[in-house]
Amino acid sequence: MLSDAERRTLQGWAKRRTTAQDLAKRARIVSACADGLSNTAVAARLDADGGTVRRWRTRFQRDRLDGLSDEPRPGVPRTITDAQVVEVVVRTLEQVPEGATHWSKRELARRVGISPTSVLRIRRAFGLQPWRTEDFRISSDPLLIERVRTWGRPPVR
Numbered sequence: 214m215l216s217d218a219e220r221r222t223l224q225g226w227a228k229r230r231t232t233a234q235d236l237a238k239r240a241r242i243v244s245a246c247a248d249g250l251s252n253t254a255v256a257a258r259l260d261a262d263g264g265t266v267r268r269w270r271t272r273f274q275r276d277r278l279d280g281l282s283d284e285p286r287p288g289v290p291r292t293i294t295d296a297q298v299v300e301v302v303v304r305t306l307e308q309v310p311e312g313a314t315h316w317s318k319r320e321l322a323r324r325v326g327i328s329p330t331s332v333l334r335i336r337r338a339f340g341l342q343p344w345r346t347e348d349f350r351i352s353s354d355p356l357l358i359e360r361v362r363t364w365g366r367p368p369v370r
Contacts, residue, residue, distance in 0.1 A: 227240040
């Protein structure tokens with residue numbers, strides 16, 4: 214049995230385009246079950262497995278609408294804190310190490326206390342590319358002018 218508010222919520226989840234598809238399918242399953250259909254009939258109508266229909270019907274009966282959301286998945290918990298993620302982002306965007314143009318992933322990892330791979334993942338997640346700049350910078354290379362003059366010429370032997 215569904216209350217009017219639950220039925221409206223389920224119909225909204227099933228029809229809204231921005232709803233995650235798995236949640237929309239769960240809402241359709243529960244709505245069809247509330248209409249009095251058997252698990253087999255719901256499974257056939259919605260192209261789902263009978264076990265899937267049984268699982269979501271049972272979870273809805275136990276937890277109502279809250280039972281249709283995803284439960285935490287098993288696995289190793291995160292070892293990188295939110296503060297470390299913020300520190301990587303802030304240092305990448307706002308600070309420059311002494312004697313360099315940007316933080317290398319290894320130096321930044323050493324400073325923050327995480328692995329270089331973690332720094333790389335954080336940079337990718339936020340779209341950070343500190344080696345790319347939007348402004349022109351003059352090189353501090355003392356041999357720059359000599360290299361430009363001899364560029365393209367064969368080496369003198």
